[in-house]
Amino acid sequence: MRLIKLSALILLLPFLLQGQWQKIADGLYLGRFTSPEMKAAKASKITIVKINPGKFQFKLLSVSQLNHRPLTARQWAKRYRLIAVTNAGMFATDFKTHVGYMKNFEHINNSQINHYRSVAAFNPYDSDKFPFMIFDLERISFDQILKDYQCLIQNLRLIRKPRENRWKPQSRRWSEAALGQDKNGNVLLIFSRAPHSMYEFNNILLSLPIDLVCAQHLEGGPEASLFFKYGDVELRLMGSYETGFNENDDNTQFWPLPNVLGVTQK
Structure with a gap:
């Protein structure tokens, strides 16, 4: 995990030390929080980009639609x-097809609905709908989400609304990229280089002062990625450890990804 550019590091130092949110722009915040499970461990910080979906636009990009090779997050x-x-x-x-249902406007990357119970939906048909929502499929039908939103991503659930850890203790652990939403509707891009079991990771997230209400798993191990650049602040965060696949902390490069969630200003 790396912070690049000296100017960015100097700018970030106060909130890195205090574990508080730093305002980057209106509706855009950056926070780093120490994992209480791994205070002494290398790369123990959990990094979160908090985004107001009323002020920023979310985009789903995939090689199946754009017809080029997979790219790194950067x-x-x-x-x-x-x-x-x-x-x-x-x-x-x-290296192309999402494992759950995935739709971006008229383009369908995967039409198969699997057993995963979490759906991220954005770009609503009706402007009265909230611009970005993570839904639990016990609370709303898939057909209703399709009726209301133009972009859908079905993923493995971590935390069910309101604040329920859906994983059981296990020995497997990995670096983690996750997607969450807080009580005010802000979208949270969550990253941890340090490996955790998802049961432990969920409990850590629920203990942090971030008002988290739900979350879904995006990716683990060396493929877990978060790139962020706004003004002089730039983060290049990539995972490494994954039980049974890459059991080390040696990865220093982004891996290519066929499907990504991106953010732009409206």
Whole structure:
């Protein structure tokens, strides 16, 4: 995990030390919080980009629609002028197809609805609808979400509304990129280089002063990515450890991704 540019590091130092939100722009905040489980561990910080979806636009980009090779998070950001990029979710061995349902306006990357119970939806048909929502499928039908929103991403759930950890203790752990939403509707791009089991990670998130109400898993291990650049502040965060796949903390490069969630200013 790296912070680049000395000017960015100097700018970030006060809130890095205090574990508080730093306002980057109206509706855009950056926070880093110490994992209470791994205070002495290397790269123990949990980084969160908080975004007001009323002021920023979310975009779903995929190689199946754009017809080019997979790109790293930084490359996606540079090509499409995005201020933030993270994983859209896990993908199949064809390095193209999302593992759950995925739709971006008229383009359908995967039409199959699986057993995952969390759906991120944005770009509503009706301007009266909230611009970005993470839904639990026990509370609303998939057909209703399709009726209301033009962009949908079905992913593995971490935390069910309101604030319920849906994982059981386990030995497997990994670096994590996750997507969350707080009680005010802000979208949270969450990243941890330090590996946790998801049961532990969920409990950590619920203990932090971030007002989290729900979250879904995006990706783990070295493919977990979060790139952010706004003004002089730039973050390049990539995962490494994953039980049974990459059991080390050696990765220092972004891995290519076929599907990403990006952010631009409206």
